Amino acid sequence: MIPQAAPPLRIARFRNEIDAAVARVLSGSSYILGEAVDAFETAFAAAAGAKFCIGVASGTDALALALRALEIGPGDEVLLPSMTFAGTAQAILHCGASPIFVEVDPVTRCIDPAATEFAIGPRTAAIVPVHLFGHPADMPALMALAAKHRLAVVEDCAQSHGATLDGKALGSFGHAAAYSFYPTKNLGGVGDGGAVVTADPGLATRLRSLRHYGFAPGERVSGQVGFNSRLDEIQAAILLALLPHLGEGNLARRASAARYRTLLADTDVGLPPEGEGSVYHQFAVTVSDREGLRHRLEAAGIGTAVHYAPGLHRHPAFTEGARTPLPVTDALADSLLSLPIQPEVTTGYEERVAAAIRECLRCAA
Ligand SMILES: Cc1ncc(COP(=O)(O)O)c(C=O)c1O
Incomplete structure (x- = not known):
């Protein structure tokens, strides 16, 4: 049998490094937002061409929290392709906004910039382009549209770890980008995981608060509605071991x-x-x-x-x-x-x- 995708082969191939990474967490003393998450966030930000990386519980949460951090919410419409995984639309609904589907380009299979412009209306607040199957959406055209109409852009990079467009990392075009580390992904863990990357320090601070009960750094007081959506320490250790590969x-x-x-x-x-x-x-x-x-x-x-x-x-x-x-x-x-x-x-x-x-x-x- 030739399976369509084979994450167990990756795990088997790098088993020694994974075992060592998990063992380090088990012999340490912090299990939530500890050293492994810190180290992975630093390494992944560099790999993704971003200043900041915020590890969260899944790719769906990464999209939803990025949109929330950009203040997208009830009454807002968010444009996205219909040819994508359900999580992309679920995330938009989770932050109270409405997903509006846009046609894709027949060649790239990614959101069509001309159709996107046509779909922009008075309630449109953001675009979520998806780099489907690891192929880039037309980010220069979409960013030009976003600038013209003052829209936020969150790239869905769940399928595009390490991809580039004209030599620039995908995920570094938009205001933020969301990654999934679901086991089948190009960088996949041994369970659920996700991350948001951004160049915007204010957005990064809001995201760190949103994933952790709305707390301000170093405090245990909720300044806003927040969530428990943290990248798990063991997953972070495993992803850090797999990232060089x-x-x-x-x-x-x-x-x-x-x-x-x-x-x-x-x-x-x-x-x-x-x-x-x-x-x-x-x-x-x-x-x-x-x-x-x-x-x-x-x-x-x-x-x-x-x-x-x-x-x-x-x-x-x-x-x-x-x-x-x-x-x-x-x-x-x-x-x-x-x-x-x-x-x-x-x-x-x-x-x-x-x-x-x-x-x-x-x-x-
Ligand atoms: C394009 C796309 N967006 C979003 C998601 C959601 O990611 P997750 O399954 O980690 O929530 C996935 C992955 O499954 C995906 O492929």
């Missing part, structure tokens, strides 16, 4: 994507966008008979996944945010198929996957 993992993902491109050229499979700074969180192709191909690949021992169907504008919890038809999103939701991508495996699984796809397409023809 993020770059090599991303290189392996790029190499894998390049192999798939060559192997699937001249087929009917639609290939993902190319981008120098993409980190291929997923290698998601488009195919016409997705369910048929999925079943045939499964029978051949090849795992695949669907990200994401249906688009969020069709989820019962979010339908109020569906203002316009989203035909590109709907077409992608019907045809995207994520192939196995495993930076830990270097033994040419792409050849087996591509051969099986070619065989399936031949049989179906």
